[in-house]
Amino acid sequence: MNDANPVGSPGGPTIAEGVAARPALLLAHVGSALEAAADDWLAPSGLSGRDYAVLAILTTDAPDTQHELARLLGKAPGIAVIAVDRLEAAGLVERRRDPSDRRRSRVEATPAGRKALRKADQLSADGLDRLFPGLDAGHRDTLWRLLADGITRP
Amino acid sequence: MNDANPVGSPGGPTIAEGVAARPALLLAHVGSALEAAADDWLAPSGLSGRDYAVLAILTTDAPDTQHELARLLGKAPGIAVIAVDRLEAAGLVERRRDPSDRRRSRVEATPAGRKALRKADQLSADGLDRLFPGLDAGHRDTLWRLLADGITRP
DNA sequence: CGTAAACGTTCAACGATTGAACGATGTCAT
DNA sequence: ATGACATCGTTCAATCGTTGAACGTTTACG
Numbered sequence: 001m002n003d004a005n006p007v008g009s010p011g012g013p014t015i016a017e018g019v020a021a022r023p024a025l026l027l028a029h030v031g032s033a034l035e036a037a038a039d040d041w042l043a044p045s046g047l048s049g050r051d052y053a054v055l056a057i058l059t060t061d062a063p064d065t066q067h068e069l070a071r072l073l074g075k076a077p078g079i080a081v082i083a084v085d086r087l088e089a090a091g092l093v094e095r096r097r098d099p100s101d102r103r104r105s106r107v108e109a110t111p112a113g114r115k116a117l118r119k120a121d122q123l124s125a126d127g128l129d130r131l132f133p134g135l136d137a138g139h140r141d142t143l144w145r146l147l148a149d150g151i152t153r154p
Numbered sequence: 155m156n157d158a159n160p161v162g163s164p165g166g167p168t169i170a171e172g173v174a175a176r177p178a179l180l181l182a183h184v185g186s187a188l189e190a191a192a193d194d195w196l197a198p199s200g201l202s203g204r205d206y207a208v209l210a211i212l213t214t215d216a217p218d219t220q221h222e223l224a225r226l227l228g229k230a231p232g233i234a235v236i237a238v239d240r241l242e243a244a245g246l247v248e249r250r251r252d253p254s255d256r257r258r259s260r261v262e263a264t265p266a267g268r269k270a271l272r273k274a275d276q277l278s279a280d281g282l283d284r285l286f287p288g289l290d291a292g293h294r295d296t297l298w299r300l301l302a303d304g305i306t307r308p
Numbered sequence: 309c310g311t312a313a314a315c316g317t318t319c320a321a322c323g324a325t326t327g328a329a330c331g332a333t334g335t336c337a338t
Numbered sequence: 339a340t341g342a343c344a345t346c347g348t349t350c351a352a353t354c355g356t357t358g359a360a361c362g363t364t365t366a367c368g
Contacts, residue, residue, distance in 0.1 A: 313367100314364085317360100321358090321359105323354105329349085337340105337342090
């Protein structure tokens with residue numbers, strides 16, 4: 001199936017040289033390889049990659065509306081509905097209508113949701129360590145810092 | 155709820171703190187943001203992001219079969235068929251059946267294909283500079299190098 | 309008041325991707 | 339030789355995620 005497996009590559013190089021040598025293609029390749037592996041990594045937490053992103057945004061950015069949640073997610077508002085439905089059914093999240101503006105429903109993580117998020121943080125960190133076997137911890141931290149600093153506008 | 159993101163595009167995409175602080179989510183977010191922007195960047199070259207990746211792999215890795223091309227692409231073999239069909243119709247690529255094994259058809263970039271690839275390299279580099287305004291050229295190079303070294307197996 | 313906007317939600321339509329087929333070709337043990 | 343099996347390119351139906359346009363409700367405002 002997929003060759004993004006951390007151990008013993010049987011065939012040949014799992015990444016094309018022509019891709020690795022081109023930053024844009026490399027970044028896109030790594031990004032989608034990660035998305036493909038994410039659900040496997042997070043399986044022990046019971047969360048999907050989407051669930052993980054939503055819980056992370058809810059607890060850290062505390063968006064006022066689902067539209068805002070969707071915008072931070074980079075997706076259409078309908079996506080937020082589906083995602084929150086799932087998380088709510090799993091008891092990881094609560095919808096609370098805003099009394100001062102009853103159009104809005106604020107979404108908040110439950111204690112179970114925050115616990116699942118912490119587990120997912122650990123699982124994704126482990127997965128990332130496996131995905132980047134060519135770097136030690138220090139270099140990996142540098143990589144994340146450069147990435148974060150790079151996209152946030154100066 | 156705070157706007158940690160000054161004006162770059164009013165109403166434009168903002169990155170969530172909860173995403174930026176988590177390497178796995180950050181990497182996935184940047185990767186898909188890049189894929190979303192890629193077609194716009196490459197428009198002047200007439201190439202899609204998929205076209206770009208295929209041409210890059212063909213000229214650099216020279217895969218023997220379309221199955222190998224698909225594997226390097228990280229996709230199913232049927233994807234390679236569609237991609238090569240498009241590029242062949244545009245005159246950027248040629249299918250040549252292997253005389254020693256007539257099941258295989260080797261795919262090679264034409265001069266026009268190589269020219270389009272060079273243009274796409276320039277366009278994507280420009281786009282990347284715009285996507286990472288928070289880093290100078292030296293730090294960006296470090297970022298690409300860490301990324302490439304990290305995924306390639308030790 | 310009456311119009312317009314914002315919110316959550318639903319839904320049909322679309323594009324991308326996959327796995328299973330198929331015919332053609334090649335390989336290998338018998 | 340012959341038969342069984344693998345590999346190649348290709349097609350196709352089915353699936354999945356995503357979107358844009360609607361809708362009812364609620365709020366803002368002239």
